[in-house]
Amino acid sequence: MSKTTDPPSRVSDDRRRARFVLPFAAAGLVLALGLFGAGVFLWLSGSAGAAIGGPFTLENGSGQTVTDRSFRGKYMLVYFGYTYCPDVCPTTLNEVAGALDQLGPKAKLIQPLFITVDPRRDTPAAMKQYASAFTPRLMGLTGTPEQIDQVEREYHVYAAKHVTGPGPNDYSMDHSSVLYLMGPDGRFIAPIDAGDTAPQLAQKLAGLVS
Numbered sequence: 001m002s003k004t005t006d007p008p009s010r011v012s013d014d015r016r017r018a019r020f021v022l023p024f025a026a027a028g029l030v031l032a033l034g035l036f037g038a039g040v041f042l043w044l045s046g047s048a049g050a051a052i053g054g055p056f057t058l059e060n061g062s063g064q065t066v067t068d069r070s071f072r073g074k075y076m077l078v079y080f081g082y083t084y085c086p087d088v089c090p091t092t093l094n095e096v097a098g099a100l101d102q103l104g105p106k107a108k109l110i111q112p113l114f115i116t117v118d119p120r121r122d123t124p125a126a127m128k129q130y131a132s133a134f135t136p137r138l139m140g141l142t143g144t145p146e147q148i149d150q151v152e153r154e155y156h157v158y159a160a161k162h163v164t165g166p167g168p169n170d171y172s173m174d175h176s177s178v179l180y181l182m183g184p185d186g187r188f189i190a191p192i193d194a195g196d197t198a199p200q201l202a203q204k205l206a207g208l209v210s
């Protein structure tokens with residue numbers, strides 16, 4: 001019967017080590033995610049020449065066909081997401097709605113577009129109801145899976161289905177979250193951080209739109 005006092009002290013050593021190491025691990029992870037985000041953002045910022053955006057044919061909330069050309073003469077503020085999004089989409093769209101209210105007359109120059117990455121569930125009617133709940137200015141767009149694939153590729157959007165259960169609707173969509181400002185000629189002007197608050201967004205848009 002050898003009773004040792006070693007295990008308790010080893011446990012507390014491990015705890016001490018964990019207390020010491022974990023903050024660094026957490027900081028490293030945050031830094032890595034931050035660098036990834038900044039990298040994506042810089043990549044988008046730096047590729048103004050390398051075609052972001054392009055022709056698309058989609059359906060508005062009334063089931064009418066709209067194309068990129070439908071918005072010529074207006075700036076397009078394009079955001080990709082989906083109506084079942086638990087968090088990021090509603091937060092972003094809420095800030096966009098607030099920013100446009102704060103922009104004053106310049107808001108009339110901008111058509112905000114919400115394009116679904118989940119066309120299977122996001123029907124025109126669902127998009128209309130969802131978008132109009134944020135602001136009547138916001139137009140929700142959906143389309144066939146092929147049409148959505150195409151516009152996602154053009155805007156360099158990342159979207160992937162994440163299955164959460166056995167049912168056909170048991171899934172979420174992982175997706176990139178960037179606001180794209182497109183000019184009145186349809187060309188890409190700048191990415192805008194979708195994490196911005198309404199006042200930050202309003203200030204940026206005021207500087208970019210005239």
Ligand code: NI
Binds near residue numbers: 087089175
């Ligand atoms: Ni979302």
